[in-house]
Amino acid sequence: MTTMSDSKKYIKKNQQLPKAIHDAFDAINDNTTRDRLIIGLVDANWTYEAISNASGLTRERVRQIASASKKLAAEFDIDVDVEIPEPPLKPERPKPTYIEPHPDTLKRLLELQPYAQQVRANGTKYREEAEEYTALLNHAHTVEGVTLYRLAKRLGVTHGALRFRLVRYGYKKPVTAKSKVYEPIIRENRAI
Numbered sequence: 469m470t471t472m473s474d475s476k477k478y479i480k481k482n483q484q485l486p487k488a489i490h491d492a493f494d495a496i497n498d499n500t501t502r503d504r505l506i507i508g509l510v511d512a513n514w515t516y517e518a519i520s521n522a523s524g525l526t527r528e529r530v531r532q533i534a535s536a537s538k539k540l541a542a543e544f545d546i547d548v549d550v551e552i553p554e555p556p557l558k559p560e561r562p563k564p565t566y567i568e569p570h571p572d573t574l575k576r577l578l579e580l581q582p583y584a585q586q587v588r589a590n591g592t593k594y595r596e597e598a599e600e601y602t603a604l605l606n607h608a609h610t611v612e613g614v615t616l617y618r619l620a621k622r623l624g625v626t627h628g629a630l631r632f633r634l635v636r637y638g639y640k641k642p643v644t645a646k647s648k649v650y651e652p653i654i655r656e657n658r659a660i
Contacts, residue, residue, distance in 0.1 A: 476513075478555040483518035485509070485553070492550040493523045503533050508552045510534040518555075566618055569608045574622055577604050581623060584633075599637070605630060606639040 489509070496502045502523065509519050516527040516534075523530065569577070583594040584601035608614045609630075620627040634640040636653055 477558045478513050479558050480515055483515050483555055485514065485518050485522040489550065489553070490522045503537070505550060505552075506530055506533050507537040510537075512552050512554060514555050567613045567615070569612060569614045569619060569622060573604055573608050573612065577601060577608070577619075577623060580604070581625075602633055602637040602639065606634060606637075609634070610639075 489505075492505060493502065496505065506519055506523060506525075510516070510530070516530045519525075519530045520527045525533075568574075580597050580601035583597035587594050587598040605619065608619055609616060616627040616630045620630050623630075631640065635642050638653075
């Protein structure tokens with residue numbers, strides 16, 4: 469039998485006990501044997517709902533029997549002839565793989581970032597650095613396949629700030645924005 473401290477992770481929704489267990493509950497005539505089977509199923513990590521569906525009792529009654537078994541352990545030394553099955557396990561999810569920016573790209577982005585953040589709407593100071601920074605962002609996102617979320621984490625900014633920058637510099641189109649802030653920078657203010 470398994471306990472709750474086991475490292476196995478069982479499915480906890482919509483568990484269905486096998487037909488053999490349903491038949492065993494139908495064949496049991498006395499409450500003590502029924503209670504022992506319920507306790508065995510609870511100890512095997514079956515849900516109260518699955519047990520109640522098979523036994524015809526309510527979930528609350530199954531819970532009461534399970535909690536009473538701790539107090540009356542000696543009374544339940546009756547052997548049940550039914551093999552208690554394991555509940556179904558949750559399928560293992562594959563670990564997601566994240567694409568990281570190329571180290572040279574990330575290094576250059578981090579070098580340019582302080583200058584690019586100082587550029588204002590019509591200012592020409594650090595405009596070339598801002599253009600290069602945004603072009604590198606676009607390259608990392610579109611060519612290298614790095615998500616904006618991953619880039620934002622590596623650069624210490626929000627992904628919204630990166631998306632906004634790419635829209636302002638004309639690399640992306642705004643999805644739903646109607647604000648004039650999202651319009652591309654005026655061509656004569658660009659360094660290209």
